[in-house]
Amino acid sequence: MEKRVNNLVNIKLLRTHITRLLFIAFILSSVSITAQIGNTQNSKTYTIGDIIVTGSTSFGAETVITYSGLRKGQEITVPRTSQSKIAEAVKKLWNSDLFSSINIYISSIEGNVANLEIHLQDLPELKDVKIEGVKKSKFDDIIKDNKLSPGVKVTENLIKTTENYLESTYQKKGFLKANVTITTSEVTDSIDKQRVNMKLNIDKGNKVKVKDIVFNGREKLKAKKLKKAMKNTKKKNPIRIFKRSKYIEADFNEDLVSIIDTYKENGYRDARIISDSLIYNPDNTVSLVINLEEGEKYTYGDIKFLGNTVYTDELLNRILRINKGDTYNGVELKKRIQDETKPDGDDIANLYQNSGYLFSSITPVETSADGNVIDMEIRIIEGKPAYFNKISVVGNDKTNDHVIYREIRTRPGQRYSKADVIRTIRELGQLGFFDAQQIEPNFKNVNANDGTLDMEYSVVERGSSQIELQGGYGGGGFIGTLGLSFNNFSIKDIFKKDAYKPIPMGDGQKLALRLQASRFYQTYSFSFSEPWFGGKKPVSFSTSLSHTKQFLYNPATRNADKDRRFNITGLSVGLAKRLSVPDDYFVLSQAISFQHYDLKNYNTGLFTFGNGSSNNLAYTIGLSRNNTNVDPIYPTGGSNFSVTAKLSLPYSVFNKVDYKALKEERADQLEIQNNTTLSNSTRNDAADRISEIDQERFKWLEFYKVKFNGEWYARVIGDMVLRPKVEFGFLGAYNNDRGVIPFERYFVGGDGMGTYSLDGREAISLRGYPNQSLSSQDGGTIYNKFSLELRYPITLKSQQAKIYALAFLEAGASYDNFRDYNPFALKRSAGFGIRLFMPAFGLLGIDFGHGFDPLPGQAVKHGWETHFIIGQQF
Template identity: 40%
Template sequence: MTGKITLVLIFILCICGAKAQVADTVQQQVDIYYSSPKTYELAGVKVVGGDYDGLASIAGLTIGMPIQIPGETITRAIKRLYDQGLFSNISIAVDRIEDDKVYLTMYIQERHKLSKINYIGLKKSEENKIKEKMNLGVGSQVTDFMKTTLKSQVEKYLKEKGYYNTNIKIIQRDDPKEKNYVVLDVIVEKHNKIKIADIIINGNEQMKDGRLKAAMKKTKEKSLVNFFKSSNYIEKNYDEDKYHLVDKYNEKGFRDAVIVSDSVVQISPKRVKIYIDVQEGNKYYFNNISWVGNTIYDSETLSRILNIKKGDVYNSKYLNERITTDEDAVSNIYQNNGYLFSRLMPIETIAGEDSINLEIRVAEGTQATINKVIIQGNNRTHEHVIRRELYVYPGELFSREDIIRSARELANMGHFDPEQIAPDLVNVNQEAGTTDVIFKLVEKANDKIELSGGWGAGMIIGSVGLTFTNFSIRNIFNWDTYRPLPQGDGQTFSLKAQTNGKYYTSFSLSFREPWLGGKKPNSLSVSLYFSRQTGYSSSYRNSYYAQAANASDYYDTRQLMLTYGFSVGLGRRIKWPDDWFTMYNEISFQRYQLKNWPYYIFSNGNSNNLSIATVIKRSSIDNPLFTKRGSEFSFSLALTPPYSLFSSRHFEAEKDQIKYRWIEYHKWKFSGKIFTPLTHSEKRPLVLYASAQYGYLGHYDKNRKSPFEGFEMGGDGMSGYSLYGREYVGLRGYENGSLTNAGSSFMAPQGSDASLYSKFTLELRYPISLAQSATIYALGFLEAGNSWYELKDFEPFNLYRSAGVGLRVFLPMFGLLGIDWGYGFDDVPGRSGVGGSQFHFVLGQEF
């Protein structure tokens, strides 16, 4: 019979490489005629090889449906099942035919599932990176494609790290613990990284090799010049650096410069040579510069902002920066005045052999307003606390400058990760002339805990401090807001205690409300202070650092000094000369009670210090933890009432108890800091920090100079506990206090504080980590300074110099920690050995 096929066991239809499955027993002889297919009613579908409910429905086979045999229905059913990606082998067979009904059997073979991947020959960090890229979980289907992709990803990752001579094998084995599960062993032989032996550049006549090689930021040849830089060959970095090389030509006027050809030649298993052939072309200059389409601003104003003149060397990078990317770019003058949809398109035309005519076409568009200001990510800080720091409001004209300023203010609050503050525009509607502004924030832990201990004078000195920077006093009775204290209103509350037992104890408490009343940025600060200190015993004083039999013998409890103090301050933002300024006014009072105290001007009595202070400050820094750009200047004046001017007494003849009952002085201070990024990287820029500081403590009556508020200079700028109020000024490379009055004449009283100081600092700072968990940066510094007892001794160029390196770590719970090594270059008269090599530690403050 023509076209007749006799299936003695089971008739099998399969496609896509499926292998026929054979029944174990003879069930029925079925005659199928391809020349005359017949239609049956599907009466049943049986699955062999797995327990899957609804598999027939997935295949498109429904009981009772008509099915043609032979026909396309079974072919499509097998294809649908393969598309699920769950099976490695599928076939469908006719089980039996009864009258006009047919019964089918599906034979399936499941794919293996992934139990585990073992990476052999990789570091844990490398393994984690590959896992992130592949995202293969337990139970994933193991296919040849999956294994090929895994191998490719491992190879790609290693190439990105400079490993090119790698051997990678993937071995699949059954998991003895789980049926149908397999373990993949990825065996990696990394060998050595490929390094660049030489970079050979040909065709460069106008640009030196060194300048072109320096433009290639991540592709460096092995040499002494690049000793501290990686010379690994990484293809991705090399491809990027070829663009950087051409950009360097463009910056110098060579607009037509191109890389004609390049090649990477492996000269050994560990080395390659790079050959680059360039064609420089002509050097171009800007010729005529014209503006078209500008109606809001005249051409003269725009040209002045562009800052490019006829005859300047052509520089495409600088042109782009002046049009779009710089803070004072031309586009910003439009976008800061509402013209969100404005566009500036430079059109270049070659004039002659070496000139470029520049026509800048301006599409100004209409002004846009802000529709909504959206805040996301504030889990602890209340929304009104955030909104009051913003400079953008619904209904106002769009301003790019105000958005950037708002992001800076949010960063300076300290409650959010500065690196993740991401203002963006959403729902931009050009027809309606509106846009929404969204600020995406990531909260960070900003509270600090201080726990420290030390050994001094035969006793352990311990201190504990707590600072809560997002405190909420109005929720102090709302237990639901405790985390562990009420939070969210941006207030600062701090407590600190220090003691070495019954001989020295101090307590301090402070509170700051940044928005008093909640409507204006007027701050209120309140602080309280108390300390109690006993003196040394006479035997200890007579034998300096003597070893007493009992530590308690070191102290004389009959000698006592008690110190009380409080201060109240009000601060506000001022808008003149610009709105970066703040003013802070404070009144403070300290009382010193002395009993048999041999370390002061008199032994028994009281001294009082009532003063008022004003601080004017201008700060435009972008990040308080690692500042990349901006400046900070402050000027302060603190003074007491001029008691001596109101009295007819001759204080020169007065007893000290009367003379110093009320302390009088005037204190002037200036500080200037400038932060300048030296590289264009926003993530990890090299920053130059420069600062200058001056301080002067004056008097109204030369016979009544203040014994308080003077300056002690040198070292780390920190102290343990002091006998009376003074200000510590650090200068690295010298011992603590060793530069106090170092520039004064020999007539300066022994142990007295300085009345005048100056200090200058240059630092190069490089961030190692700007993550939320820890801000870490390294630094190198040059420093110089000195202090004087009298104003007449002041010599501005008589400075003690030092240099060194350091490291800073800011941990959210512990604040700023750091270590510096400094070397003091100059000898201090009468104080041998205080300079030279010195280590200094930083706890919660900067120098």
């Protein structure tokens, strides 16, 4: 709205027969200028005398005068031009966006001196905002986004900008007919300021959906194919779940580009959209009409490479993978030369970039299109190889430089490689000390003449230590947990007082302490790992120590029976080495572990002896490969698999125990124990003998255990990621007469965490069922599990938390032996959940799973189950 400000100049001369001479209205920019001067049309120059400020304004006179640019002793011209001092003063004051009215008067003239009066009216300030038409939960965002805080100056520009912003925001959400009106009303109060209340009336209307999409001029490609290419704009379909049919202009424009790309992929390189239109229908929907010109279909003719000296035509043709006679595909041609969507793609540009030719360029040029056959030249300018000059890292406030530099794949003097830069980003993200979403490689001092560049890696530290302090109810009583995990620890500074900020940090080591206790069990654990043992090679050293006490429930006292207990003390030491063959994503790990099991009156279904002890000395070897990228919390590509074997010594080979005789004796004693015609004393003696035999069998555990885990990550659309996973485990015995051990068994079902039976078992998650409900009482010796998970990020770039939602399908089962093994007899489930990762607390989440099959021994499907996740990923 155009604002008009009338600037009146009154000149009163204290002389006889002289009356009012001037009347001038100043309008600058949006202000038009008029001047009326008595009987004279001649300009006259005056010197400014006093300047006073009047009107309704909260600004001091000195501030106003200084800002206007006017000063005492300055010369002014009456009448003035648009370049005069007074005109410039009005323009400055008006452009400040602080005043609703600006008037400058010549209040009096004494000889050649003119005294000025600047009369101002402040713009009103905002007192309160009232919003109608949306939920109260949206009020704060609307006020914040549009800067409608109390005290802000209310201008026509503010009102119009707010209206446009809100209408545009809702239109982007599908409310195509959204309308916003803003009104203001003056506030009358004791404060000596002009203030107004603002009322925002938001009429979103209904979401406008797409009823139909019409293609005019389409003959060569099917409408179904073109509609499929439109990823964002879809026709109404009641069975579509994941993609709505609302119309959003920006998304529609993006889809128009996709339509042309589809034509180019099918040989129609000249296809274009002549026009498009939107038609409103009476039922509050829209129809989209797209007018096409398809053109003719083209094929490839001869393709020649020019300028290549480093690589042969044969090699470049293998990467290009386009032959004479193929249907012309402009989109695919561009990707084969340089795929912008895949930084590590298999294309010609990356071939040169990974070999040091940073300054290379590859340009496809059509040399002929006769008869719809396109001959092409791929013109290559290789340039000279580039070398890294200086490598630096910025942003690491806590992590020591050497921890970062040992993971960096680019070195000073080394030939440039894009693949090494990408791998460095991945390795820094996998450390877990930095926000993987904010790691950036910055090219510095790039010099094409001498072929050098500096590389600066910018990182953002995130909290890498975690604290676990919680209490809850489970396993028949209150459970308290205290855990401390320092994931960027520095053990060498442990005795340095100045290093405690609050703990010694920066060397990339991991130290974890955990204490958990309830009425029925207590567990203590300590672990430490150094990822670069010795400091020169990526050899990881790890060690852990744990002790667990568990007590049986006494139904008489409804409390823990301290005379019936099961203790486990464990110690392990391991080394893991990064390999270079087949590639350096492989890791070979080895560990030696020892557990001592001590039982006292601990008679359960799993153990055949309630008194005694057992020892587990085992060697574990594993081969794993993890090339997931980049963020370990939310990988978007790559895979992660591992194969491990845990082996004990074959004691039965050299301990001279006749296990076959023990097995036969055990069978005889079991028959006596089960014979109800015999006296209780005889049967009890048989039970005691069975316990003695089993104590002998399992004094030193003899077993082998093999596990496989494999998972893959692939982008579906945008940042949506699909993660399939497969697992398999097998627990076997060297000597069948000795039998499979009662420890180390698999218990399937639930969240994989909530087990309060700490007896050496391994809990396998399978959502949609209660914990460990899908295995027999003694646990399984075989299990397999398959899962498919679809993940979508809610926020990944926040330093406070990373959040993503997920939906899953799972199936799995455990088996007591190979006779029962059937990989297709699985318990199935599906559901959805959410994950929240906070640096201080680790991974938290909740899942809602629906079990489609009955639990063992039941006839109806299990239904819904809720799982709370702490510190693990499925």
